[in-house]
Amino acid sequence: MSLIARSWQGTLALLLCLAALASLPLLAPEAPSPFGAGSLAVIFILVAGGALLSFTGLQAPILAAALFFSAHFATWLLIGGLSGNEGHATLAFFLLVAASWLLAWRSVAVLSAIRARSKMADTCLRLLIPAIFGAWILILWEAVTRGADIPFILLPPPSAIGARIAGSLAILWADVRQTIFKAVLIGYVVGCVSGFAVAILADRFAFLRRGLIPIGNMVSALPIIGVAPIMVMWFGFDWQSKAAVVIVMTFFPMLVNTVAGLAMAGAMERDLMRSYASDYWQTLVKLRLPAAMPFVFNALKINSTLALIGAIVAEFFGTPIVGMGFRISTEIGRMNVDMVWAEIAVAALVGSVFYGVVALAERATTFWHPSNRGG
Incomplete structure (x- = not known):
């Protein structure tokens, strides 16, 4: 119970990771280029490792940096695997994206609890925390629109908007x-x-x-x-x-x-x-x-x-x-x-x-x- 109280985001992320493992594959069998075994293992190690790290007593800046890296690198691999596979994402894919989002949430929670010792550090935290929030709006938007192949006329992905x-x-x-x-x-x-x-x-x-x-x-x-x-x-x-x-x-x-x-x-x-x-x-x-x-x-x-x-x-x-x-x-x-x-x-x-x-x-x-x- 104390572990759950320490990081409920990590607990939920770990459960989602296990559910994704039981729901493999990440892409439908008819996908042109499914995820390789190596990239799949890296994604699970990043998500599960980040979830386990959230229970440790690491110093707040180190813990926040580790969670930030795990969440964003795993999501980058997941969304990168959608190239040419739009609309073929399965439940396991979205479970891992949700688990990565929870790790990013935990990272922001750790950053919010840090008391800056200088004005410059305080300014950096004030900018970094909303930047992570905003980035994850775009990340989830990209994952949902491309993974579920939402019609372009209804909602184009952020990557298409950026290209335009x-x-x-x-x-x-x-x-x-x-x-x-x-x-x-x-x-x-x-x-x-x-x-x-x-x-x-x-x-x-x-x-x-x-x-x-x-x-x-x-x-x-x-x-x-x-x-x-x-x-x-x-x-x-x-x-x-x-x-x-x-x-x-x-x-x-x-x-x-x-x-x-x-x-x-x-x-x-x-x-x-x-x-x-x-x-x-x-x-x-x-x-x-x-x-x-x-x-x-x-x-x-x-x-x-x-x-x-x-x-x-x-x-x-x-x-x-x-x-x-x-x-x-x-x-x-x-x-x-x-x-x-x-x-x-x-x-x-x-x-x-x-x-x-x-x-x-x-x-x-x-x-x-x-x-x-x-x-």
């Missing part, structure tokens, strides 16, 4: 330049800056605050598929109409969050500023704006995703023959689903980088906030 990205860099770059560097960035900057400026005015004048906030809540609930075609009719088919959609989507979140943040300064702090004979603008700059920064950056992070979604959806309603939304709507009509997934992958990558830049700026600006003091 590598072969369509010029097209993808043109789409990113049209959608991201024109519509998204311009609309994001204009929407956030104007929302912030109007929030300052609404804070200064009560009638604006009482009139705009309810309207902002109402406009925030408008469906983008209703706003986008109107903006296309008003501003034309080029990037200007998409930037207008982004402005509408980002203006009110910034307005509402900034007004709420400006109200967060405590009464004692305001009384102290008044005792120093500070006027409205001095109190705003030195007290209330710093207190509102977490709310402002919260709006910036929300808007970083809203802007990308808004620009891509707006391109469905009319655009020049370039752009991420245009490419998705066009290629799905041609059944080129690998190109659609390539655009989705690029959009996800760009959105993650965009969000990460805003998060880093927040960390550098609001280092004094309790949520950032630990880092």
Whole structure:
């Protein structure tokens, strides 16, 4: 019982390994090139050895590295054996993939328990753990789609999507330049800056605050598929109409969050500023704006995703023959689903980088906030 408590992932991986051994072969008998005896033995040794290692008292970094190697090398051999054998995977194949995934899970659990002694080591762990999680989403996706021979039109494997990205860099770059560097960035900057400026005015004048906030809540609930075609009719088919959609989507979140943040300064702090004979603008700059920064950056992070979604959806309603939304709507009509997934992958990558830049700026600006003091 103590061994199971020490590593339930290892216990389950060992049981799956034994079940796979009883369910051999890994591929159907009619497979063109089944696994050889040597590679089959290596796979079982890696999975079973990793499962047994998880019960030992090795130092955490060594144990995590050993489990990482066992899980990923075994999975690499398994998926590599599918080349030319798509759709011939048996139950034993999927049991070994699941066992390898459990070893990777155990590796991540060990890494998560490590207390880094330096800031660089802590940063590496913060990056490594989600990277392993993300890699295993792709690994399981690849194994299931190729092993079960899922129709390409329903879900292409990540390897096919990666090949499409590598072969369509010029097209993808043109789409990113049209959608991201024109519509998204311009609309994001204009929407956030104007929302912030109007929030300052609404804070200064009560009638604006009482009139705009309810309207902002109402406009925030408008469906983008209703706003986008109107903006296309008003501003034309080029990037200007998409930037207008982004402005509408980002203006009110910034307005509402900034007004709420400006109200967060405590009464004692305001009384102290008044005792120093500070006027409205001095109190705003030195007290209330710093207190509102977490709310402002919260709006910036929300808007970083809203802007990308808004620009891509707006391109469905009319655009020049370039752009991420245009490419998705066009290629799905041609059944080129690998190109659609390539655009989705690029959009996800760009959105993650965009969000990460805003998060880093927040960390550098609001280092004094309790949520950032630990880092």
